[in-house]
Amino acid sequence: MTAPAPTHVPVMFDEVMEALRLSPGMVAVDGTLGLAGHAREIARRIAPGGKLIAFDWDDRMMAIARERLAEVEGCDVQYVHEDYRAIPEVLQKQAEPGADAIFIDMGLNNAQIEDAEYGISFLREGPLDMRMDKRRETTAADWLNHATAQEIEDVLFNEGGERWARRIAATIVERRKTKPLATTTDLVDCVMAAIPAAKRDPRIHPATRTFQGVRIFINDELEDLGECVTAIAQSLRPGGTMVVLAYHSGEDGAVKHAFHALARTDEFSEPHRKPARPSEAEVARNPKARSVRLRTLVRQPKSKKKAPEGAA
Ligand SMILES: C[S@@+](CC[C@H](N)C(=O)[O-])C[C@H]1O[C@@H](n2cnc3c(N)ncnc32)[C@H](O)[C@@H]1O
Structure with a gap:
């Protein structure tokens, strides 16, 4: 008997796709590829002509994700077996001037939890x-x-x-x-x-x-997380969007402080100061989504400077 295929239900799928504002030809980064639950749709939305740079520090997950992404046509997928904290260096090495969309879905996927x-x-x-x-x-x-x-x-x-x-x-x-x-x-x-x-x-x-x-x-999961999130945000192109899903307060606290601090500058803004949460229906279907918080950061388009706070 063959073992059942590993599964992981992608969390806040529709909300993530909407927040990322993807379109054909974009350069996107998925910092936490997992089983490609989100990445497959990201690749579809940036095709044709898109490029997806996909990170995971677990090569066992990456091998499965590769098979799942092989079916998507019209998107160049680059696999990087590294910590997502290396996103800025990797983009620089690839001579990639920046990403239009960066997505990070922190933590573990179900296949890792279920494999003893x-x-x-x-x-x-x-x-x-x-x-x-x-x-x-x-x-x-x-x-x-x-x-x-x-x-x-x-x-x-x-x-x-x-x-x-x-x-x-x-x-x-x-x-x-x-x-x-x-x-x-x-x-x-x-x-x-x-x-x-x-x-x-x-x-x-x-x-x-x-x-x-x-x-x-x-796994040094929280090491320099806030500083790294700040550095990763600098890899966004003008007008680009970064979306992060965090599952516990240690992770979300670091993301929150980094995003709030960046949004106080001229360069970035947060469409919502408070994180988005999963719907009751999603939590009922997938209790593992219960604790998730979704935060979005946008880099200002070149032509637009933010209005000073309090301006009408
Ligand atoms: C929650 S899962 C992602 C699930 C994916 N979005 C999906 O729907 O299939 C997180 C994945 O990111 C990887 N990961 C966690 N922290 C990482 C890090 N710092 N650098 C690279 N990969 C990481 C884990 O190995 C895991 O496969």
Whole structure:
């Protein structure tokens, strides 16, 4: 029996397409290709004559996306197996003067969560890996077996928002003395042993915050995010649009501050200061969209300077 094809439902699909204002011949960047759910439609809309530069740090996703994009005609697709934070350098290397549209759909896709080999799901037994880019050296197990209790506590608290961080860190350090952590189940067991049953938040799995914190740390997901978003926005051509989907407050906070600061300059504007949210119908169909926030930034067309604030 063959394994079912990996799936991921693209989030806020119609809203993203509308915000990007795509048309034939444009240069577009998808910083987080995933399974090409958005990218396929972006490619269709910028064909004929369009160019799509597609980034993903996970070459396993990129291989599947390539097959899905092969069916789109009239669009030159370039694949870049890199962190999207490298968008400005990559555009420069390609002698591309800028993009008309840049889209970033942060975080994970469903295929990565459901594949136990990634080690990011507390619901699936697998190696305690968590690296999205296999070229990185340190797995979650390597780090958790060598970090100090204080380092682990800081990551669980700061990146995961876990208030039981100290007890979980102490349990990890104690248990690894007899048997190093190797699987996702080993980490779940540490969390379960550390958080008293009566104190667990009934709305989420007790290991949710620990897994999130370790994954964010192992992949440097928040490292310089605000500065990078600001630099990426500078890669827009005049009149170009950048759209970002963020799923947790760490990511969205960085995008919000970067976009607000840029919109205070003459060069950029935000069509909406508040983020757009998914419809109730979408959340009912796809609960994973529940926490998403969509933000849009537009680079002013060359001929247009923004009116000073407060001007009629
Ligand atoms: C939410 S999914 C994108 C889903 C895609 N829009 C779709 O509909 O199929 C995020 C993807 O971006 C990748 N990713 C996350 N952070 C990244 C980063 N900093 N640089 C490059 N790729 C990243 C992940 O590997 C994942 O495949």
